Amino acid sequence: MPQRKNGLTIAGETLYPGETRKIELPVGRLYTDASLSMPVYVRRGKKPGPTLFLSAAIHGDEINGIEIIQRLINSRRLQHLRGTLIAVPVVNVYGVINHSRYLPDRRDLNRSFPGSEKGSLAARMAHLFLQEIVSHCDYGIDFHTGAIHRSNLPQIRANLDDDETAELARAFGVPVLLNANLRDGSLRESARDLGVRILLYEAGEALRYDELCIRAGEQGTINVMRSLGMLPKGRSRKQQIEPVTARTSSWARATESGFVRDKKQLGDYVQKDEILATIHDPYGAVLDEVRSRYEGIIIGKQNIPLVQEGEAMFHIALFRQPDDVVEGIEQLQDLLPDEMSG
Numbered sequence: 001m002p003q004r005k006n007g008l009t010i011a012g013e014t015l016y017p018g019e020t021r022k023i024e025l026p027v028g029r030l031y032t033d034a035s036l037s038m039p040v041y042v043r044r045g046k047k048p049g050p051t052l053f054l055s056a057a058i059h060g061d062e063i064n065g066i067e068i069i070q071r072l073i074n075s076r077r078l079q080h081l082r083g084t085l086i087a088v089p090v091v092n093v094y095g096v097i098n099h100s101r102y103l104p105d106r107r108d109l110n111r112s113f114p115g116s117e118k119g120s121l122a123a124r125m126a127h128l129f130l131q132e133i134v135s136h137c138d139y140g141i142d143f144h145t146g147a148i149h150r151s152n153l154p155q156i157r158a159n160l161d162d163d164e165t166a167e168l169a170r171a172f173g174v175p176v177l178l179n180a181n182l183r184d185g186s187l188r189e190s191a192r193d194l195g196v197r198i199l200l201y202e203a204g205e206a207l208r209y210d211e212l213c214i215r216a217g218e219q220g221t222i223n224v225m226r227s228l229g230m231l232p233k234g235r236s237r238k239q240q241i242e243p244v245t246a247r248t249s250s251w252a253r254a255t256e257s258g259f260v261r262d263k264k265q266l267g268d269y270v271q272k273d274e275i276l277a278t279i280h281d282p283y284g285a286v287l288d289e290v291r292s293r294y295e296g297i298i299i300g301k302q303n304i305p306l307v308q309e310g311e312a313m314f315h316i317a318l319f320r321q322p323d324d325v326v327e328g329i330e331q332l333q334d335l336l337p338d339e340m341s342g
Contacts, residue, residue, distance in 0.1 A: 060095015
């Protein structure tokens with residue numbers, strides 16, 4: 001029998017060490033008077049350890065993280081869990097239903113924290129998630145993708161000036177770490193105020209599953225849990241990705257409106273003034289060339305070959321050791337096992 005102490009209460013349900021439960025966290029009602037709830041999976045190890053939350057689909061069209069969490073919570077690795085795992089595969093339930101980044105009030109949930117109990121729909125959901133989930137935790141991993149028609153290279157964004165957060169970011173095991181500033185109203189900002197350290201994993205495209213990004217996210221989460229002592233150390237691999245940190249990044253924007261022919265792809269190393277793409281009119285004539293203003297690695301790009309003047313096209317992270325980043329990108333797929341969920 002589980003110990004009857006050290007209870008953890010979420011949505012009025014209390015779990016003790018050794019217990020696992022699926023909880024429906026009420027978030028509101030639809031026009032039809034049907035109730036809507038946020039699915040929460042809680043697994044508590046029999047032995048003490050940190051409490052980690054995993055969250056996906058804070059933006060409702062960013063679904064890679066849903067699959068990452070599904071695979072993790074069905075993995076046999078969790079049989080040896082120490083501490084507590086709180087996994088929320090679908091935070092923005094309204095957005096997922098509507099295939100939308102936003103809530104029905106057109107607000108961005110990740111700009112609505114810490115929220116309030118009596119505010120807008122977004123504010124209420126942010127407050128609920130912060131109080132019922134984040135406030136119980138020591139650490140968190142928040143899964144994101146690029147926006148619609150945009151892909152992101154697998155990367156970790158975090159406060160790398162904090163030594164412990166930086167250590168977890170390196171343990172995750174992707175080639176690119178971006179020291180990202182906190183944004184007003186973001187989950188990361190509010191979690192920091194609660195003393196919770198968070199990694200934000202960016203990879204893939206909205207409304208699309210990307211197998212490499214999913215496997216990298218699953219393995220990265222396992223790596224972090226091992227680093228925290230929540231899971232036993234795995235067998236050491238001969239090669240480890242040595243991530244490189246970017247302190248800044250910049251978007252290359254369209255100089256004309258037209259049809260795009262890409263010259264560079266996600267993960268490519270580019271020199272200053274190198275051509276990234278050409279923009280053409282309906283007859284195929286070149287209107288202009290989009291060039292990089294900096295030397296760096298493409299960590300995000302637009303996929304649709306149509307562009308309006310001023311639109312962001314290529315997200316370039318700026319590094320001092322670009323060769324190391326390219327090598328890490330090439331290693332990523334080789335180091336991931338073919339099957340992760342066993």
